[in-house]
Amino acid sequence: MDISDATMQTVADYDRAKELKAFDDMKAGVKGLVDAGVVNTPRIFIRPHEEFAEELTIHWTKLQVPDIDLDGIRDNNEDIVDQVRAASQTWGFFQFINRGVPLNLIQEMIEGVHKFNEQDVEVKKQFYTREPTRNVRFNSNFDLYHSRTASWRIRWLFLLQVPKVEVNEVPEVCRDTIMEYIREVTKLGEFCLKYFQWLYD
Incomplete structure (x- = not known):
């Protein structure tokens, strides 16, 4: 079945499983649909009306995720550790700012992803996979076969655990930038593990 023809099906002959597989077998993600000239949104991406009705009954509250500023961490370790502890106990999550990853490198990462796409x-297609043993994965929707509705997105996943990401696993068009970004993020992770062990002291 051609995913581009899926929107023309009637309710009676719509086969969601086949449409999901057809989309995944393209190995091109949602941009592949656009590049193929699809003008109607495939049904796997269309949310049921009852979901929208349910959301209308929810009263959303503006929440501010706790920011933890890592600028000058070496001069004020205990205060930052206290902030992490408080955010973890109260919210369960937080976000770092001024985390040391150069802004120009982040911009280069964004540009590199554009170049790849x-x-x-x-x-x-050489990089499109759902194989759990691959350190680098490019695909669309990590929960494609389990979610009620597919999301209009593509994603890259880089596993930074051992074994480490090898150079030849990364697309050549953005390889240098990604490998540098991985090095910076790894340094940040090691730094945080070293200093935040105080949380358990």
């Missing part, structure tokens, strides 16, 4: 689909 603009490549020929046959090049991108």
Whole structure:
């Protein structure tokens, strides 16, 4: 079945499982649909009306995720550790700011992803996978076969645990930038593990 023809099906002959597989077998993600000239949103991406009705009954509250500023951490370790402890106990999560990863590198990462996505689909297919043993994975929707509705997104996943990401696993068009970003994020992770062990002292 061609995913591009899926929106023309009637309710009676709609087969969600086949449409999901057809989309996944393209190995091109949602951008692949656009590049293929699809003008109607495939039904796997359309949320049921009852979900919207349910959301209308929810009263959303503006919440501010706790920010923890790592600027000058070496001069004020205990205060930052206290902030992490408080945020973890009260919220269960937090976000770092001024975390040491250069802003120009973050911008280069964004540009690198754009460059990858603009490549020929046959090049991108080499990296499209759901294989859990791969350290680098490019695909669309990590929960594609389990969620009620597919999300209009693509994603890259880099596993930074051992074994480490190898250079040849990363697309050549953005390889240097990604490997540098991985090094910076790894340093940040090691730094945090070292200093935040005080949380358990």
